[in-house]
Amino acid sequence: MNLTVYPQAPFAVDSGKLTFLQTNNPKFYSTIVLGCKNLDKIIISENDEILELSSHLAYLGNGIDNVDLITAFKTKLEIEVIENLTESERQRLFQLDREVKSIFLGAAYLEELPLAIDDEWNLKKMAKYCGINILTSSMDNPYDIIKVIIKLYHKFYPKKLMVLNGLFNYLNSSQINDLIQMIKALDLYVLILDFSADFRKELADKCRYYRVDSDFVRFNY
Incomplete structure (x- = not known):
């Protein structure tokens, strides 16, 4: 899969291998972040075929500030x-369901009012009543949240390109290594954007690493 931000050449993103795109160029960074966020001014393609952005790209930000990323599932x-x-x-x-409705119907007759209870059996309503949800309070640190979000996307949208940014404000080197291994194990398309001029040699050895400097000069590692 390729992500293109003109006038740069396409950035290749392989499944199962984290792609890291770093820049200290404010204009380029804002263009690519807003493009991924708004699904505009960028192109996703595969085998020379342009793909629909809404179906193939998910911008997750840092994965931490937006709790709706989890509740949406x-x-x-x-x-x-x-x-x-x-x-x-x-x-x-x-x-x-019959027993519960029978109890409520019996209580209604005590009031001697012409009441009725919906006799329809609806599994979706029963599941919603149970309040099935991800227990976010059990997540002790930002990395726990990121792992859950990535696993949810793997389960329901395994072929989408996940784009995150700002992760290095929250993750230590051990967690980054774990993230790289998880992406490999789940065979996911993941792109991390980073606004920084600091070369991260440890990532260059383990990821597909791109850097665009302040003069729009591109380096591939």
């Missing part, structure tokens, strides 16, 4: 849970 998680139910589990939930 709530509905998908509910559907996943429902699809994994066995037939016996579905029958038991149907019986429980």
